Amino acid sequence: MIGDAKYHSLDPSKCIGCTHCMKSCPTEAIRVVNGLAVIDHERCVYCGQCHRACPTHAFYVEQDDLAMIRSFKYRVILFPSIMIGQFPGKYSEDQIYDGLKKVGFTHIYEVEQPMQVMIDSINEVLADKETPKPAISIYCPAIVRLIQGRYPSLTENLILRKAPHNLAAHFAVEQLMLEGALREEIGLFYATPCIAKIAAVKSPVGESESIVDGIVNMNQLYNEVMKVISDDVVDDNTVQRKNLSTEGINWSLTRGESCHFGSRSIAIDGIHNAVRFLERLENDQVKGIDFIEMRACDQSCAGGILLTGNRFMTVERLERRAKRYPSAKEIHLENNQENSQELKRKLILDPIVPKPHFAFGKDRVKAMEKMDKAQRIVCFLPGIDCGACGAPNCHALAEDMVNNKAKMSDCIFLQQKWVDEGRINARKAFLNIQKKWGTDRFKADCNKRGRRNEGF
Amino acid sequence: MKLTFNIQGGDFTHAGKPSSEVKKVLKQLNVDGKTVKNIVIALYEAEVNVVAHAWKGTVSAEIDENKITIFVEDDGPGIPDIELAMQAGYSTASKQVRDMGFGAGMGLPNMKKNTDELLIESIVGKGTKVKMVNYFK
The missing domain is CATH 3.30.70.20 (Alpha-Beta Plaits)
Incomplete structure (x- = not known):
């Protein structure tokens, strides 16, 4: 993948x-x-x-060079609302928008608009009797990939509707072309809060090619804006946010989606929470739920790794901000119905296929042999899961061994036992450890890698 | 390849461990998702039956190239009328068990629906033995 x-x-x-x-x-x-x-x-x-x-x-x-935006006449920055939430409270939305213009963008679109189109579109899927329940949102691309790889039988539960960045991108293109822009003059750049969204743009799942032209990492964009942001009063640019709604601003926060859908819905954030829940879901132990929102980061996108602000403060600022905006239902688009129908059509994703990852290969007979072998190997390992072998736990080491990616002597405890039994000498055992962890690793040296100020 | 587990009667907190472990193995063996789902649903129902009704039990799963055979055996009250128990909605679960969200009378029907072969033997006052077979596609 x-x-x-x-x-x-x-x-x-x-x-x-x-x-x-x-x-x-x-x-x-x-x-x-x-x-x-x-x-x-x-x-x-x-x-x-x-x-x-x-x-x-x-x-x-990895990121695209910000200079690339200069090759387009219309330079659109698409960013999730959480971007705004990270800025210190003293900066107004006007000042932040003004800062983005100074960085070089000509048009600014928060991605969660026009949100009613997205809500209606997902409700259409949920109303369809054929839709397997609980339906799972595709909003978080890390979750989509997790399901494809580890929970392949649940791929059919994914809702085949694109994420807000696609919504805003299509919306922006339509609006600009109505203003007279040519499609090739429009460059769409997405400010991403995480790596998963980069992957979703660069190698999308369920669409052949993303509409977005380039990626800007949100932390970089934040720094660029902070360099040029004005402390003085700037021109009122509220008009650029006229299609933004309470629902849109809250969308990327936990429960931002689930509160709109189904009679019973669940919201989960944090990848390890998601793993535990998907496990239950796959065992059919979750009954009667219509809709599941699931995000890989704690506090959803506010906890994205490319954010600068503290996630809890970001959530607080956004929630406050959301209250000042109208509800999505109250927002009327200029080209109204017609426009939304067209947008809705563009939101439909192609089917998402399972991409299971097989630890022991696709051939079942061989896989069974390997698995048997791995289970026997585990009997020899201490079960401490210390990681000193270079694998995350004893089971993983056993799997690596049968796949010829590791050997018995990688386990430092097993090796110590062999030394005790006189099967290998202490010198050889130490050389094995050095080979795994580097020769300078075990010197008493305050300047070596992993020295005290680099740990937790 | 064989996997074995013990089940403690009344321990709803830990019900689901055998089905999760069996699922993990089946996925690694490239068994198709639908089949894995059927097996896991049937096994989980069987587990919950032991937890809800019996004193203790064991699960053993034998996996070969083409199929999985699961034996769930318990020491428990047994099933007086298996045919009746196979009817959807028929339940002898206590109020306490029902209040926990189990015991809706769908256990055996669900096991039947999700397995290729299902065999139940029971002696009242002694225990129940269940054999379930699913073939891989």
């Missing part, structure tokens, strides 16, 4: 090989090899847990 492309990488000069990321990964996609973390992009769902867990900020997110 999930990752033929890489949207985040690891800076080897910063990685201290400490196992934090490996232990936090919900899909066991990280191993430590030669003292450095390595991401298996096949398994990665871009949830960003590893970024949060890393004490040295060694992970970084």
Whole structure:
């Protein structure tokens, strides 16, 4: 897929090989090899847990060059409302919008508009008797990838409607073309709060090609705006927010979606919470629920890894802001019905296919042999799940071994036992550990990697 | 390949562990999603039956290339009339169990619906043995 492309990488000069990321990964996609973390992009769902867990900020997110916007006459910045929520309270929406113009954008669209179109569109899906329940929102791309890979039987529960960034993109294009712009003159740039949304734009699931032309990381955009933002009163630009609603502003927050749909709905945030819930869902232990909102980050997008502001303060500012806006129902588009019908049509996604990840390969007979072998290997391992072998737990190490990606001596406890039994000498055992974790790792040295100020 | 688990009667908190573990293995073996779902639903119902009615029980799952055979055996009150118990909505669950959201009388019908073969043997006052077979596609 999930990752033929890489949207985040690891800076080897910063990685201290400490196992934090490996232990936090919900899909066991990280191993430590030669003292450095390595991401298996096949398994990665871009949830960003590893970024949060890393004490040295060694992970970084790929991004497009902001200079590329200059090649378009109409430069549209699309950003989720949470972008506004991060700014210190002293800056008004007018000043933030003015700052975005100064950065070089000609048109500003918060993505959660026109929200009634999205709400109606999802309600259409829910009203269809054929829709499997509970229907699961596709809003969070990390969740979509998690379901495709780990819970393939639930892909049919995903609601085939695009995310708000597509909504606003189509909306912006329509509006600009009505004003006389040519499609090729319009550049659409999405300010992303996370890696998952980058992947959703660059290699979308359920659409052949995304409408968005480029990505701007939200933390970079935040810094750019902070450089140029005015402390003085700027021109009133409220008119640019006339299609924004309470529902839209709250959409990216937890319960922002679920509160609109079905007679019974559930909202879940945090990837590990999602994993536990999907497990139950797949066992058919969740009955009578119509709609599930599920986001990989704690506090939903306010907790995105590319946000600068504190997630709880961001939520608070947004909730306050949302109250000042009209309800989505009260907003009337200029070209009204006709316009919305066209937008609705563009929101429909192609079917999403399961992409299960098989730890032991697709051939069932071989997989069973490997699994049997892995189960026997686990009997020899201590079950401490320490990570010193470079795998997140003993089971993962056993799986790696049968896939020829690790060996028995990677387990430091097993190796110690062998030394005790006289099967290998202590020197050889130590060399094995050095091979895994690096030669300078075990010196008493205050300047080495992983020294005290780099830990938690 | 064989997986075995113990079930404690009355322990609703931990019901679902065997079905989750079996599911994990089946997914790793590339069994198609629909079949996995059927198996897991049937096994979970069987587990809940043991938890709701019996004193203790065991689950053992034997997996080979083409099928999974699951045995759920318990020490419990047994089922006096299996045919009656197979009817949708028939339940002998206590109010306490029903209040917890179980015991709707769909257990055995659901197991029947989700398995290719279902065999139930029961001795009143002693216990119940369930054998379920699902073939992989």
